[in-house]
Amino acid sequence: MATVIVHATITLDGFLADPDGGVDWMFGRPSAPEDDAVVERVMARIGAVVGGANRSQTIEDGELPYGGMLKVPVYLMTHRPHDPIERDDTTYTFVVDDIAEAVALASAAAGDRWVSLLGGSISRQCLRLGLVDELHLDVAPVLLGEGISLFAGLGQRIELERLETSAYASETHLRYRVLR
Template identity: 65%
Template sequence: MANVLIHATVTLDGYMADPDDGVDWMFDVDAGDEDTALVNRVVGEIGAVVGGANRARTVEDGEEPYGGLPGVPVYLMTHEAQEPVVKDGVKYTFVVDDIAGAVDMAMADAGDKTVSLLGGKISRQCLQRGLVDEIQLHVVPILLGAGISLFEGLNQRINLELVENASFGNGGVHLRYRVLR
C-alpha cells in the first residue's frame, strides 16, 4: 500500500514560496552531491503526485511537478472540471473538490511506492483529514521574512516522530518525520 508523503523544500523560517508564489530562491542554494542523491532517492520513491492546479494549469507550458522527472500519474485539485492532459506520457487528472478521492486514486496508481503531496493547501487539507503518513522537508539556509507558509492555517496539533535526518556541506538540513496517529 502506498505511503502518503508531504514533500517540500522550505526556508529556515518555514516558507515554501515568496509572497508572489515564487520559488527562484531555491536555485540560490548550492546543492552538494549528497544533497542531490538524497533528493533523487525521495523522488525515485514517488509513484503518483497530488497537488494544486493553480500553477499546474499550465502543464502544457512546462509547469510540471518535479519538472516531469518521476513520469508518474499526477492528480491536480481544482474547483472547475477540466479534461485530463497527457504530456510526455504523463497523465494529469484534474479532480474537483475531492482531496480524499484524489489521494485514493493516487494511492491506487502508486502501488507500493509513495504518493507525494505538493503545496501548502493540499498538505494541510490532507493532514487535517488524517491522510498523511510522512513529511519530508528539505530546509535551506535562507530567511525570506515573508511568503507562503507550508503549515500556516493548519490549526491543529499533529505529533511527529523523526525517522531520518541529514545535513551536508551547504548548510541545509533534510528531515523526514512519521505522522503519529
C-alpha cells in the same frame, strides 16, 4: 499500500515561496553530492503526485511537478470538471473538490510506492484529514521573513516521530512519521 508524503523544499522560516510565489531562493546554492542523493532517493520512490491545478487548468512548463523529471500519474485538485491531459508521457487527471478521492486515486496508481503531496494548501488539507503518513522536508538556509507558508493555518496539533535527519552543503533534510 502507498505511503502518502508531504515533500517540500522550504526556507528555515517555513516558507515554500516568496509572497509572489517565487522560488528563486532555491537555486544557485552550494551543493554536495549527498544533498542530491537524498532528493534522488525520495524521487525514486514516488509513484504518483497530488497537487493543485492552475486557474486555466492547463499544464505550463514552469508548473510541472518535479520539473517534469518524474513520469508518474499526477492528480490535480480543481473546482470544475476537466478532461485528463496527456503531456510528455504523464497523465494529469483533474479531481473536483474531493482531496480524499484524489489521494485515494493516487494511492491506487502508486501501488507500494509513495504519493507526493505538493503545495501548502494540499498538504494542510491532507494533514487535517489524517491522510498523511510522512513529512519529507528539505530546509534551505535562508530566511524570507514573509511568503507562502507550508503549515500556516493548519489549525491543529499533529505529533511527529523523527525518522531521519541529515545535513550537507545546501540543505538540512528532515523525515518524520505522522503519529495517529
